[in-house]
Amino acid sequence: MTAGAPDPIDRRGLAPRFWERKSLSEMSSAEWEALCDGCGKCCLNKLEDEETGEVALTRVACRLFDDTTCRCARYETRHAYVPECIVLKPDTIADHAYWLPVTCAYKLLWEGRPLYPWHPLISGDPESVHAARVSMRSRTVPEFAVDEDAWEDHIIDEPV
Numbered sequence: 702m703t704a705g706a707p708d709p710i711d712r713r714g715l716a717p718r719f720w721e722r723k724s725l726s727e728m729s730s731a732e733w734e735a736l737c738d739g740c741g742k743c744c745l746n747k748l749e750d751e752e753t754g755e756v757a758l759t760r761v762a763c764r765l766f767d768d769t770t771c772r773c774a775r776y777e778t779r780h781a782y783v784p785e786c787i788v789l790k791p792d793t794i795a796d797h798a799y800w801l802p803v804t805c806a807y808k809l810l811w812e813g814r815p816l817y818p819w820h821p822l823i824s825g826d827p828e829s830v831h832a833a834r835v836s837m838r839s840r841t842v843p844e845f846a847v848d849e850d851a852w853e854d855h856i857i858d859e860p861v
């Protein structure tokens with residue numbers, strides 16, 4: 702860790718570069734959790750073109766997303782409020798990779814690609830994802846404030 706801000710994800714005690722030496726299904730739960738870069742983009746509402754299957758992410762965030770922390774405000778109990786929130790696991794990532802953001806660490810590794818230098822596991826700094834402007838910190842609108850018909854006005858360009 703290089704910055705003063707505490708890492709909301711516990712990445713202590715993990716083997717160096719474990720993600721380059723283990724497959725997703727070989728990782729411990731701590732290693733799996735540490736892969737999340739904290740970008741918050743999987744908490745955005747998406748639009749899917751029924752004909753082409755193309756997916757666009759919008760800056761309209763899930764009602765539980767706190768964009769000051771860039772985290773779920775009720776992560777442990779979220780399914781009581783948002784039953785459709787997915788649980789990403791090694792055996793479910795194939796079903797979800799198509800809509801995950803292009804920078805998502807799970808998607809990158811699943812595709813056999815390396816992590817970006819701003820990933821906290823590489824930079825040692827949980828702020829680096831925000832400094833690289835890859836995250837949604839302070840950049841969302843809550844879903845209760847935007848009519849669903851207007852979501853397309855809030856489509857974001859990736860990887861921004």
Ligand code: SF4
Pocket residue numbers: 736737738739740741742743744789801802804805806807
């Ligand atoms: S998109 Fe991927 S890396 Fe970003 S917060 Fe969601 S799970 Fe973590």
Ligand code: SF4
Pocket residue numbers: 743744745763764765766767772773774775776779780783786787
């Ligand atoms: S319930 Fe929490 S983790 Fe799930 S999409 Fe909403 S903010 Fe994200």
